[in-house]
Amino acid sequence: PGGPGVRTDAAIYTGYEIPPHFDSMCAKLTVWALDWESLLARAERALRDMNVYGVKTTIPYHTEILRSPEFRLGRxxxxxVEAHPELTEYSVRRPPRELAAAMAAAIAASHGF
Known part of the structure; x- marks a missing residue:
């Protein structure tokens, strides 16, 4: 993601293999805006625009935090995070495009491609 007020710092790239003993923060998203409502909208858009495949991320969790009524009110x-364990009770729905890409990669790998 990018655009005004959105910055992404990443230590990974396409084809990078994450070693078994890795720093769990492979990328960091920083968002700013002149007012709270603009910040929330910009942050939600940036999280929607984030494309990470092949590893589990905290994107859905952070989206839940941004959607929390208490958080949105600034409370x-x-x-x-500790006071709201219910925010971890989300389900991740994979887009069909992502599932198709994963299946294609598995089939290609099984045939030596």
Whole structure:
């Protein structure tokens, strides 16, 4: 993702193999805006635009936080995540395009491609 007020710092790239003992933060998304509502909208768009395949990410979790009514009202502190374990109860729906790509990669790999 990119655009005004959106910055992505990443240590991975297409084809990169994540070693078994890795820093779990492979990329960092930073978003800013002049007001809270603009920030929330920009952050949600940036998370929607983030494309990461092949590894589990915290994108759905952060999306749940952004959608939380309490968070949107600005009622949070450093204990917010601990106080809201229900935010981890989300389901990840893979887009058909992503599933098709994963199946194609598995078939190609099984045939030596």
């Amino acid at each position: 949070f502190n450093t204990g917010f």
